[in-house]
Amino acid sequence: MTTTRHTSESQNIPAGAAAPQLCVVTFGCQMNKYDSSLVEGRFRKSGYGTTSSVEDADVVIFNTCSVRDHAEERTWSWVGELKQLKKRRPDMVIGLMGCMAQRVEEEAFKRAAHIDLVAGTRQFQHLPQMVEEVRSRRADSSLSRSDERVAFTDMAAEVPVDRTGEIWTGGRQAFLAVMRGCALSCTYCVVPMTRGGVQSRSIPQLVQEARWHADQGVKVLTLLGQTVNSYGEDFSVPLEGQPRGTGRQGREGLGDLLRALQEVPGLERIRMITLHPSYATRALAEAMRDCDKVDRFLPLPAQAGSDPVLKRMKRAYNLDLYRKRADTLRSVLPDLELGSDWIVGFSGETEEDFVGSQRFLEEQQFIVNYIFKYDERPLTKAAGFPDDVPEAIKKERHQRLMETSERVQRARFEQWCGRTEQVFLEAVSPRDANILQGRSVHGLSVSIAGGEELLGTKVPVILDECTAYGFSGRLARGTASEDLACNGTEGK
Ligand code: SAH
Ligand code: SF4
Numbered sequence: 001m002t003t004t005r006h007t008s009e010s011q012n013i014p015a016g017a018a019a020p021q022l023c024v025v026t027f028g029c030q031m032n033k034y035d036s037s038l039v040e041g042r043f044r045k046s047g048y049g050t051t052s053s054v055e056d057a058d059v060v061i062f063n064t065c066s067v068r069d070h071a072e073e074r075t076w077s078w079v080g081e082l083k084q085l086k087k088r089r090p091d092m093v094i095g096l097m098g099c100m101a102q103r104v105e106e107e108a109f110k111r112a113a114h115i116d117l118v119a120g121t122r123q124f125q126h127l128p129q130m131v132e133e134v135r136s137r138r139a140d141s142s143l144s145r146s147d148e149r150v151a152f153t154d155m156a157a158e159v160p161v162d163r164t165g166e167i168w169t170g171g172r173q174a175f176l177a178v179m180r181g182c183a184l185s186c187t188y189c190v191v192p193m194t195r196g197g198v199q200s201r202s203i204p205q206l207v208q209e210a211r212w213h214a215d216q217g218v219k220v221l222t223l224l225g226q227t228v229n230s231y232g233e234d235f236s237v238p239l240e241g242q243p244r245g246t247g248r249q250g251r252e253g254l255g256d257l258l259r260a261l262q263e264v265p266g267l268e269r270i271r272m273i274t275l276h277p278s279y280a281t282r283a284l285a286e287a288m289r290d291c292d293k294v295d296r297f298l299p300l301p302a303q304a305g306s307d308p309v310l311k312r313m314k315r316a317y318n319l320d321l322y323r324k325r326a327d328t329l330r331s332v333l334p335d336l337e338l339g340s341d342w343i344v345g346f347s348g349e350t351e352e353d354f355v356g357s358q359r360f361l362e363e364q365q366f367i368v369n370y371i372f373k374y375d376e377r378p379l380t381k382a383a384g385f386p387d388d389v390p391e392a393i394k395k396e397r398h399q400r401l402m403e404t405s406e407r408v409q410r411a412r413f414e415q416w417c418g419r420t421e422q423v424f425l426e427a428v429s430p431r432d433a434n435i436l437q438g439r440s441v442h443g444l445s446v447s448i449a450g451g452e453e454l455l456g457t458k459v460p461v462i463l464d465e466c467t468a469y470g471f472s473g474r475l476a477r478g479t480a481s482e483d484l485a486c487n488g489t490e491g492k
């Protein structure tokens with residue numbers, strides 16, 4: 001098997017032939033969803049159609065995740081399902097991309113012999129050409145099965161994104177990866193290995209892509225990065241006399257990007273996932289304050305509520321530092337809501353450490369929490385620590401932290417109940433065509449009765465009732481006092 005880089009864009013699809021079909025099956029986080037949309041765009045430019053059915057597809061690409069073992073097992077089980085289909089339709093091309101693909105590289109071919117190609121996390125832009133390469137190798141009868149396969153997993157410095165000529169089919173919401181990779185090294189995490197070091201895209205490039213989206217009807221843009229607020233860490237420091245940005249040492253930072261995106265006509269809301277406390281700065285909070293398109297909600301994972309655990313996780317902060325960062329954000333944005341991720345049962349986590357997580361969740365009043373049982377990942381630093389918390393205890397702590405989270409969420413929701421929030425209406429409820437669903441600027445899920453003409457607009461909504469998942473409300477026909485309350489400066 002050889003690995004070859006291909007640069008040609010055009011494919012040889014005969015005029016009049018039915019368009020070949022691509023099916024991308026996506027696992028993992030929003031970055032994978034974004035990457036899948038880039039891949040679909042590339043294939044469409046090469047003359048492909050897209051389908052959600054593997055049965056109808058000529059090319060199936062699995063966009064994979066490696067963060068926990070369960071994510072990998074689910075992928076292998078899907079891949080296994082295609083074995084019989086491939087026997088019936090040997091012309092199919094089956095590929096892997098994403099974090100697991102990057103982690104296992106060519107091992108994938110050993111685990112599932114019907115896989116034809118593997119593209120790493122910074123190589124997926126070459127997928128249409130890789131598919132053509134597989135096809136041309138198949139046509140060469142002198143090559144063995146293993147020589148037909150193609151793998152390309154180099155950690156290239158950049159993932160070029162060029163959406164010119166593409167037609168956006170994703171509706172009112174879109175993702176925009178502003179940076180990739182991670183410069184940190186949390187001991188439990190595979191991401192630095194699968195995604196590599198930090199690579200930020202320039203502000204003009206990102207504004208161009210945001211404009212392209214807005215021109216095609218996108219209203220809500222979610223900025224993505226493994227640590228999205230480390231955006232710009234890889235930019236060079238400005239020389240003396242040159243304009244200085246909001247990032248570290250005067251580099252351009254996420255605050256500068258927000259200010260630039262605020263000016264994109266047609267764009268209504270800007271969201272961000274996921275932030276790391278170490279890069280949560282006053283400059284970022286000030287940019288959020290000055291940009292009314294930016295949501296007043298941030299996912300700022302704490303992961304644990306015990307200093308010894310945070311130290312073993314190598315999270316690069318202790319609880320006091322986290323508090324300081326959160327206080328800085330809240331001093332500029334008093335109505336800011338925070339969400340968090342948590343790992344329970346990390347190596348050496350005692351009952352006392354765990355209770356610390358419950359306390360910290362309550363103290364910081366996180367309104368949304370994603371809770372995971374620690375899962376030892378190959379080649380991470382923590383894989384060398386004893387994974388000494390029994391599964392039954394992990395399960396029990398998971399349950400207890402969920403209960404804490406539900407209690408805190410209920411209390412926060414009750415504080416919001418009865419108030420008026422600005423809500424961006426995003427979708428019609430799948431269960432009732434007369435109900436519209438949306439999210440408030442503080443990240444609350446809200447549904448109201450209303451017709452499709454309101455979709456894609458931001459409206460003031462009185463939050464009448466809260467459920468376990470969000471709110472039901474009704475349109476408030478904007479008065480000056482309601483607008484004031486919408487900005488979250490009153491009534492809390
Ligand atoms: N970059 C983000 C998180 C990316 S991974 C951050 O630093 O916060 C998404 C979430 O998966 C993490 O926040 C963490 O809670 C969880 N996670 C990562 N590795 C894990 C592991 N080995 N076991 C269990 N959960 C894990
Ligand atoms: Fe993983 Fe830590 Fe980087 Fe997040 S900050 S991606 S948890 S290494």
Ligand code: F3S
Nearest residue numbers: 028029065066067099
């Ligand atoms: Fe998974 Fe990679 Fe995202 S490991 S969570 S797909 S960054």
